[in-house]
Amino acid sequence: MLTTGAGLFGALIGSFLNVVIFRVPAGRSIVSPPSACGACGAGIRPWDNIPVVSWLWLRGRCRDCGAKISARYPLVELGTALFFAVVGWWLLSAGSANGWGWAATLVVLAAFLYLAAISVALALIDMDTHTLPNKIVLPAYPVGAALLGAAALLASEPARLLPALVGAGALFGLYLVMALVYPGGMGFGDVKLAGVLGLYLGWVGWGSLAVGTFAAFLLGGLFAVILVIIRRAGRRTAIPFGPWMIVGAWVGMLGGDAIARAYLTMFGLV
Structure with a gap:
């Protein structure tokens, strides 16, 4: 039920994210005016704003x-729904394995769904x-710190707070050094995201x-090499690294401990 609920909630959030993705870079409010057709300006009716279903019903x-x-639009809604469902399933499993109560599990879930x-x-x-x-990245510091601290x-695992703070500082510092050494290859937006x-x-x-x-570096590097091989990019083509930082982070969160243990076992280090 938690996984299903997270998925349904994700579909609703995905609908809102479509607004955020379009308006925030343009410097527009995400709450006003209400959503409207970009071609004719007609307001979107509530029954035409049901995630995925409305797009299919209207035949796009x-x-x-x-x-x-x-x-x-429906792909973002569907993708967010699936993403939230996976995160819900993962945290429910983690909560059961670690003996978290429902209060702790729900706060952890809120932190990671955010x-x-x-x-x-x-x-x-x-x-x-x-x-x-910055409107999205910077608030993630206090929100994430508050939710993860409460979780x-x-x-009853306050020891998690130390590696969380170390991780934030270490990644922020690592990306800051790279941005200062090679400004063309790493932006300060990446630096701020790294800390989160x-x-x-x-x-x-x-x-x-x-x-x-x-x-993040492995996947981003492979993607860049593939683009060069298929001639969709050159050696000087700017490729956004933020998506690969995010994908890499989620690989680490969802399977990092298992991957690390397998790697250390392979070399007889554990």
Whole structure:
């Protein structure tokens, strides 16, 4: 039920994220005016704003003028729903394995669903505009710290707070050095995002922090090489790194400890 509920909630959040992804880079309010058709300006009726279902019912076109509605909108809604369901399942399993009570599990869930939501928004905004807006990144520091701090205390695991703080500081520092040494290859938006991801990775565990950090560079590097090979990019083409930081971080959070243990076992270190 928790997983299903998280998925349904994710579909609703995905609908809101479509607004965030479009309006925040343009400097527009995300609450006013209400959503409207970009072609004719007609307001979106509540029954035409049901995630995924409304787009299918309208066959991807505006009810008033018939203009095409991008398939990206339902894909964001569906993708966010699946993402939230996976995160819900993962945390329910983690809560059961670690003996967390329902209060602790729900606060942990809130913390990581918040990260999942801004992950979707930031990844798509970065792909569209090559920016990571401060309006989304900076509030994630106090919100993430408050939720993760409360979760650690409710779960009777205050020891999680130390690696969380170390992770935030270490990744922020690492990306800051790279941005100063090679300004063209790393932006300060990436630096600010790194601290948020390090906070969450460290809270999950040291193995997750290590794997999540490495995975970002591995996956981003492979993607860049593939683009060069298929001639979709050159050696000087700017490729947004934020999405790969986010993907790498989630690889670390969802499977980092298992990957780290397998790696250490392979070399006989554990």
